[in-house]
Amino acid sequence: xxxxxxxxxxxxxxxxxxxxxxxxxxxxxKFENRKMVTDIEIDSFGGTLxxxxxxxxxxxxxxxxxxxxxxxxxxxxxxxxxxGMNMPLMLQASxxxxxxxxxxxxxxxxxxxxNIMDPYDIASQIFGIxxxxxxxxxxxxxxxxxxxxxxxKN
Numbered sequence: 181x182x183x184x185x186x187x188x189x190x191x192x193x194x195x196x197x198x199x200x201x202x203x204x205x206x207x208x209x210k211f212e213n214r215k216m217v218t219d220i221e222i223d224s225f226g227g228t229l230x231x232x233x234x235x236x237x238x239x240x241x242x243x244x245x246x247x248x249x250x251x252x253x254x255x256x257x258x259x260x261x262x263x264g265m266n267m268p269l270m271l272q273a274s275x276x277x278x279x280x281x282x283x284x285x286x287x288x289x290x291x292x293x294x295n296i297m298d299p300y301d302i303a304s305q306i307f308g309i310x311x312x313x314x315x316x317x318x319x320x321x322x323x324x325x326x327x328x329x330x331x332x333k334n
Contacts, residue, residue: 218322224311231281231319238280242320245273271309274316278303281319 198206219228234242251264279285285302296302304312 220318233323234281242273242277245269270313274313275300275303277316
């Protein structure tokens with residue numbers, strides 16, 4: 181897969197030269213102010229669950245697997261349309277992200293009570309296939325850098 185990112189307005193950005201001290205302060209501030217937890221409504225349970233920030237690698241793996249799970253082709257208008265989906269790959273990516281970000285799913289007593297052999301399976305056993313995929317999308321959206329995603333889409 182070839183990814184081309186166009187520069188949209190980057191040449192008109194503020195061109196103040198940062199000092200190392202300015203850069204360090206801004207970098208630390210950005211890092212410290214990242215969203216670390218989020219509460220997401222779980223319709224089928226009538227309440228919210230808390231999800232913690234996934235690692236960058238977990239988020240990239242989820243995004244990559246989802247991108248690979250969708251097959252597209254260019255139509256006559258030059259737009260890409262979906263022609264197929266690898267649902268097992270999409271579900272596996274979703275289960276892993278949910279397991280890694282929701283501590284309740286890692287509870288050994290819950291896993292034991294539900295006879296879970298593969299820990300990642302607990303998400304789909306509790307939420308079902310469709311809700312697991314939808315919920316993982318919500319979790320990823322809460323923690324992604326949406327500016328990068330927007331540029332990639334354009």
